[in-house]
Amino acid sequence: MTPPKRQLGIVIAAAIVIANMIGAGVFTSAGFQAAYSFKDPLTMMSTWIVGGVIALCGAAAYAELGSLLPRAGGEYVYLREAYHPAVGFMSGWVSLIVGFSAPIAAAALLFASYIAAIAPGLSGTVATKAIACVLIVAMTALHAFDTRLGGRVQTGFTIAKAALIVVFIGAGLIVGTGDWGHFAARGDGLSNLDTRAGAASYATALMYVSFAYSGWNAAAYIAGEIQNPQRTLPRALLLGTVVVMALYIGLNLVFIYAVPPEAMGTDPIKQPVGDLAARALFGTRAGDLLSTLIALALMSAVSAMVMAGPRVYATMAADHALPKQLAYYSKRGVPVVAVVVQCVLAMGFAIASDPDQLIQIVGFTLAMFAALTVGSVFVFRARGKTAPYRTPGYPVTPLLFIALSLWTVYFGVSARPKVSAVIVGVLLAGSAVYLLTARNKARTPIEADE
Numbered sequence: 001m002t003p004p005k006r007q008l009g010i011v012i013a014a015a016i017v018i019a020n021m022i023g024a025g026v027f028t029s030a031g032f033q034a035a036y037s038f039k040d041p042l043t044m045m046s047t048w049i050v051g052g053v054i055a056l057c058g059a060a061a062y063a064e065l066g067s068l069l070p071r072a073g074g075e076y077v078y079l080r081e082a083y084h085p086a087v088g089f090m091s092g093w094v095s096l097i098v099g100f101s102a103p104i105a106a107a108a109l110l111f112a113s114y115i116a117a118i119a120p121g122l123s124g125t126v127a128t129k130a131i132a133c134v135l136i137v138a139m140t141a142l143h144a145f146d147t148r149l150g151g152r153v154q155t156g157f158t159i160a161k162a163a164l165i166v167v168f169i170g171a172g173l174i175v176g177t178g179d180w181g182h183f184a185a186r187g188d189g190l191s192n193l194d195t196r197a198g199a200a201s202y203a204t205a206l207m208y209v210s211f212a213y214s215g216w217n218a219a220a221y222i223a224g225e226i227q228n229p230q231r232t233l234p235r236a237l238l239l240g241t242v243v244v245m246a247l248y249i250g251l252n253l254v255f256i257y258a259v260p261p262e263a264m265g266t267d268p269i270k271q272p273v274g275d276l277a278a279r280a281l282f283g284t285r286a287g288d289l290l291s292t293l294i295a296l297a298l299m300s301a302v303s304a305m306v307m308a309g310p311r312v313y314a315t316m317a318a319d320h321a322l323p324k325q326l327a328y329y330s331k332r333g334v335p336v337v338a339v340v341v342q343c344v345l346a347m348g349f350a351i352a353s354d355p356d357q358l359i360q361i362v363g364f365t366l367a368m369f370a371a372l373t374v375g376s377v378f379v380f381r382a383r384g385k386t387a388p389y390r391t392p393g394y395p396v397t398p399l400l401f402i403a404l405s406l407w408t409v410y411f412g413v414s415a416r417p418k419v420s421a422v423i424v425g426v427l428l429a430g431s432a433v434y435l436l437t438a439r440n441k442a443r444t445p446i447e448a449d450e
Contacts (some may be wrong), residue, residue, distance in 0.1 A: 015158040017216060017240025021055075022161055022301065025212025025359070026248055027294055028110055030255050031268025031276075032356060033205045039261040040186040044205065048252050050404070051209035052245035055216040057401035059241040060391045061374040062216075063234030068380060068387035075373045076312055080319075082376030086434055091369045092316040093430035098365050100309030101342055103214065104302055105349035106358040108132035110272060111298040113355075114291050117275040132350040135299060139306045140343035144336050157300035162247065164293045168278075169250040176281030178257035186261070196411075203411030207363040210408060212248065214366055215304070216241045234389040254281075269355055306346075310338030322437075360419045364409050365426065371405040374398045 033044055065078045076095070080088025112131035116123035122131065172178065193199055216237065255264070258277035274294045279287030310326075314335035317327035326338045349358060377391060377398050391397050413420045 014236040014240045015155040021215035021244040027274040029208040029212045031264045031273040034261040034265030041183045041256045047209045055213040057397045059216045059237040061398045063237045064387045064391045067389035082379040089434045095312045101345035102358045104305045104346040106355045107301045108135045114295040139303045143307045144339045161297040172254035182260045200411040200415045203408045207412045211359045211363040310335045313338040367405045371402045
């Protein structure tokens with residue numbers, strides 16, 4: 001097996017963080033919020049601020065963990081070392097089934113939705129799923145070839161995507177035909193948070209935002225391929241998260257300026273909010289152009305997740321927690337088998353599910369394991385392990401992340417029993433696989449021969 005090479009610098013590492021974060025969520029979440037929870041614009045904006053604070057607190061804690069354990073694998077490595085191999089396995093299992101494959105499928109499906117908005121002839125269910133699968137295969141082929149080339153393409157994608165959002169925000173506020181009257185208060189605002197129904201609605205809205213922010217930990221998954229990871233990894237995590245938080249707040253400000261919340265929630269899948277806002281601000285022709293650019297931004301998000309996820313599976317396979325074939329790295333530094341397996345899983349999700357279902361499952365499941373991971377900062381410090389980078393604001397920073405994450409999960413899952421059932425099913429299947437692999441690892445050579 002060829003080991004991974006440390007060949008990625010801070011520019012590519014930060015680009016991977018930004019590209020993983022700026023994806024399907026930010027171009028659709030406002031629509032889902034308006035459809036299923038709050039329609040008060042100030043409340044909607046507050047969720048993007050709160051979500052950004054959660055992401056920053058998490059990134060600060062992950063930066064310490066990454067500098068302490070600068071190996072590829074992300075949560076799998078941290079939880080395995082902090083708690084028990086079973087906990088690490090379950091996080092890796094969730095990453096394999098839900099953490100990357102499902103978001104890749106969601107981003108690809110939403111890419112297809114934007115293509116359908118531009119070319120209505122491609123708006124059928126079969127066409128949408130076919131476009132999504134083609135995109136997944138194309139990005140898999142790119143990242144199965146070469147890590148350095150894939151990283152350079154990813155950096156170019158990310159620069160273009162960030163520039164698109166900056167231009168969209170500036171042009172929307174300066175020359176767009178929006179209306180500040182859209183920010184008038186509605187009756188379902190923050191004042192309802194003291195009720196259970198209001199808290200559940202806010203938690204659901206925050207779940208969609210958390211999905212949009214997911215990816216702030218992306219650099220941790222490729223830590224084994226980052227140059228000088230103790231120094232580079234923390235900077236990449238925090239830099240990427242700060243940049244994205246600023247872009248998200250500005251972008252959602254423009255969305256509400258362009259389209260009232262009631263119009264956003266009409267059909268957030270067939271009429272994604274980015275497309276609605278572009279047409280409202282600039283007219284049909286300019287709207288088509290901007291929707292095309294948003295589709296390219298979603299392509300970048302798929303690319304980033306296709307690159308990051310297989311590093312987790314490869315690390316697990318190297319620990320004999322998954323089939324050993326997944327640990328194979330090509331001479332160009334790519335875990336080829338893991339990349340292909342992820343492609344198959346993502347295509348399965350794209351064919352069998354819709355973006356809303358995928359976003360809910362991913363948002364709640366990853367929040368649980370992220371809270372556990374941030375909690376491992378306390379475990380390692382209690383053991384006297386000192387990392388080169390220390391979490392700013394400790395212990396308040398990690399405690400705030402854990403509290404807000406668990407609050408979101410509790411109210412969100414309790415309001416959606418079907419999503420809860422799927423999550424429980426994924427965890428039970430992972431437990432069965434772990435028990436099976438643990439039993440096989442525990443067998444002696446004599447028993448194996450028998």
